Amino acid sequence: MKLTICGGRLIDPAQQIDEQIDIHIADGRVLALGQAPAGFNPERTIHAEGLVVTPGFIDIGAHLREPGPSYKGNLRSETKAALAGGYTTICCRPDTSPCIDSSAVVQQIQDKVELLSQAKVMPIGALTQGLKGTHLSNMAGLQHTGCVAVSNMRQPIESSLVLRRCLEYASTFDLQVVFYPEDHWLKADGCANEGALASRLGLGGIPASAEAIGLSRVLHLIETTGVKAHFGMLSTARAVEMVSNAQKRGLPVTADVDIAHLIYTEAEIDGYNSQFYVEPPLRSATDRDALRQGVKDGVLSVISSAHLPHEEAAKMAPFAAAEPGMATLETTLSQGLVLVEEGLLTLPQLIERLTDGPAKALGLSVGGLSVGQPADLCLFDAGIEWQVTHDSLFTAGENTPLMGQSVKGQVQFAIVDGEVAFERA
Amino acid sequence: MTSTTNTGPVSDPRHVQLTEDGKLRHFLTIGGLTKEVLEEILDTADSFVNMGEQSVKKVPLLRGKTVVNLFFENSTRTRSTFELAAQRLSADVLNLDISKSATAKGETLMDTLQNLEAMGSDMFVIRHADSGAQHFIASQVAPNVAIINAGDGRHAHPTQAMLDMYTIRKHKGDFSKLKVAIVGDILHSRVARSQVQALNILGAEEVRLIGPKTLLPETLKGLGAKLYTRMEDGLKDVDVVIMLRLQKERMDGALLPSEGEFYRLYGLTTEKLNYARPDAIVMHPGPINRGVEIESAVADGPQSLILNQVSYGIAIRMAVMSMAVSGQTQQKAQLNQEQAQEPQDNQNAQTNEETSR
Structure with missing residues (x-):
């Protein structure tokens, strides 16, 4: 389809563009910015006055729940939710059921995604077979079928030798590894940030050192193996400092923080509100401030959603017995805009953390709007207020602490490969 | 916008357990209670403490009320003293050892509670292995059911x-x-x-x-x-x-x-x-x-004083149970009053409260 988007404020951090500029699209790709090429005759023109036009957002690490328990979500519901949140590409987690450790599962996901023609899905494969931490997965095969990275999620790899072998093998194919650093044994049965609050509430604490130790172990092996690494969902000040130092030493590492850890602190769990039970746990205000500073400085070049949808019943239990996670795909933009409103980030910086940042971190061909790139775009109204309700969300997940509240900023259009894949009614 | 919001299944426990005018209606945690409330509990217990030596060991404060002892964790001492306390207050008592029944059959906590509520219980005395379980339950049960915490995880007893x-x-x-x-x-x-x-x-x-x-x-x-x-x-x-x-x-x-x-x-x-x-x-x-x-x-x-503690335990539990029931009754009266919104209702509320005693 030939498409023109005119009158909007185009922000493309990859090209350092932030101005009112028209964009012309043909054959699924960006054809021109500004002046339409001679003889270009669009089939549709979107008048984007008052809207911000950006590359479609990219998420690292959303859980799309398929294959797996479909009552928590599935590819249909979650890729639609992605579009409604401005995401045109989701790099989904491997800890599905069965997990993404074989080409067959990757193929199954891809076939379904193609039928749906909603958001693009680029799976992250399992680093070890069954995520069990003992045998290498068929990484080359996973990469060949379309996995953009591999990860063992939060499942431990007990033997440092196995971990080293995993990294050596992944680096053979220049395959990126995503880590969620955490010392499994220090975490034990914890569900909250270790500290005075968890102590008073009688909840098992997870010390900040669990993240630092997990991170430190991996950093040493990255140095010896040279593998490209990305750290997901960091939660502590110490981890930001460690990643920053590693980057200064020239190690090939990037990192992200999820939106919940930029907005909330552990104070939210006082009262046992299980909507705030997430992994890693919400930490102290000092940690949140360091994470915010890390995003501002670019040490954390990505803001991730950490989207993990659950049915209502999953949270209807005492805190530690509830299931961890938040459904966030459709509210990450609004909460990101709060950071802009508070002056932490400029709007282009926020967009960069949602587009160019993740694209560079995982070496993806999307995330920018240069001529010739895939025409994946997001058009949003930064000022509009809307109510977060069961009916206003497309995700199957009921687990958001924002339910019933009013937030600002909403996606109006999402365009995938030049086609209008989402248009808000 | 978001940092202070707190919507979800559970609201602040320290407020959940009190009526609008600061009376106990659940007893979930010591945290957030005033010295006055704690002293009221001790003073009320004082009036019950010698009952064990009397020939008739009963007062009618909870007559017609049903108390369910819901123990998701094993306990002998605490459960027996709660049972005795409820009986001495003239309540009907049902003991349920949940660790061996419902949850073992895959019933969720919510299912168990809804079933017990449907039986018309007025008070749940609960022990649970998860910290905060009683807060969760208090936020989910019908407004007139009092919850007494008999121990939750590592949190409170x-x-x-x-x-x-x-x-x-x-x-x-x-x-x-x-x-x-x-x-x-x-x-x-x-x-x-x-x-x-x-x-x-x-x-x-x-x-x-x-x-x-x-x-x-x-x-x-x-x-x-x-x-x-x-x-x-x-x-x-x-x-x-x-x-x-x-x-x-x-x-x-x-x-x-x-x-x-x-x-x-x-x-x-x-x-x-x-x-x-x-x-x-x-x-x-x-x-x-x-x-x-x-x-x-x-x-x-x-x-x-280890054995004295046990006998005082009955008096304390009687005090807390009777205070929670009276708090619930007061709150119910207040709600009725608000709904009716008529000037003479003030009087009615007082009458309600008196008859319930």
Whole structure:
């Protein structure tokens, strides 16, 4: 389809563009910015006055729940939710059921995604077979079928030798590894940030050192193996400092923080509100401030959603017995805009953390709007207020602490490969 | 916008347990309660404490009410004293040992509760292994059902703490002149957490926690207590020594090397009790492990109040149950009054309250 988007404020951090500029699209790709090429005759023109036009957002690490328990979500519901949140590409987690450790599962996901023609899905494969931490997965095969990275999620790899072998093998194919650093044994049965609050509430604490130790172990092996690494969902000040130092030493590492850890602190769990039970746990205000500073400085070049949808019943239990996670795909933009409103980030910086940042971190061909790139775009109204309700969300997940509240900023259009894949009614 | 929001299944527990005018309607935690409420509990218990010696051991305060003892964790002592307390208040009592029935069949906590509510219960006395479980339940049950916490995870055991406060007040008097030491496995103890809060609210001069660092995390300082690792320092000049039960499984989790070493360092022997003031009292929430945390000579000695605690426990539980039912009744009356919105309703509410008593 030939498409023109005119009158909007185009922000493309990859090209350092932030101005009112028209964009012309043909054959699924960006054809021109500004002046339409001679003889270009669009089939549709979107008048984007008052809207911000950006590359479609990219998420690292959303859980799309398929294959797996479909009552928590599935590819249909979650890729639609992605579009409604401005995401045109989701790099989904491997800890599905069965997990993404074989080409067959990757193929199954891809076939379904193609039928749906909603958001693009680029799976992250399992680093070890069954995520069990003992045998290498068929990484080359996973990469060949379309996995953009591999990860063992939060499942431990007990033997440092196995971990080293995993990294050596992944680096053979220049395959990126995503880590969620955490010392499994220090975490034990914890569900909250270790500290005075968890102590008073009688909840098992997870010390900040669990993240630092997990991170430190991996950093040493990255140095010896040279593998490209990305750290997901960091939660502590110490981890930001460690990643920053590693980057200064020239190690090939990037990192992200999820939106919940930029907005909330552990104070939210006082009262046992299980909507705030997430992994890693919400930490102290000092940690949140360091994470915010890390995003501002670019040490954390990505803001991730950490989207993990659950049915209502999953949270209807005492805190530690509830299931961890938040459904966030459709509210990450609004909460990101709060950071802009508070002056932490400029709007282009926020967009960069949602587009160019993740694209560079995982070496993806999307995330920018240069001529010739895939025409994946997001058009949003930064000022509009809307109510977060069961009916206003497309995700199957009921687990958001924002339910019933009013937030600002909403996606109006999402365009995938030049086609209008989402248009808000 | 978001940092202060708190929508979700559970609201602030410290407010959940009180009516609008600060009366108890659930009893979930000591935290957030005023000195007045705690003293009201102690005073009310005072009026019940000698009932065990009377020939008719009943008052009609809970006549016609159904109390369900819901124990998701095993307990003999606490459950029996709650049962006796409810019976002495003339309530109908149903004991459910959930650890062996419903949840074992895959029923969720919500399902269990809805079933029990449908049976028309007025009060749930609950013990649960998850911290905060009773807060969760209190936020989910029908508004007129009172929840009494009989122990949740590592969080709180407020009736135990109140019976301990009762014991201390009865035998030592004014809290403001008292130094109290709590000894043993503080880390896992819901009893210790509730005791520290109660002692602080009642104005104790000093609260000390004593144990090895594996069982005494620094994070407990926030509760309002001084931490000690040596008995001779921690017990020095204290008026009250509270020993905690040591679970045998603590040896497995690399928290302690052996019971023998624990006893040598932290077991309360006659010799170690000499560090405390000569008139110090010794308490223990029970059941005691003789030769692990306490020497028999001390447990059975003249300074020990361990058995008194048990009998006071019935009075405290009667006090809390009767106060919660009266708080519920008041709140119901208030709600009716608001709904009717007529001037003479004020009178009706009062009448309601009186008839319910």
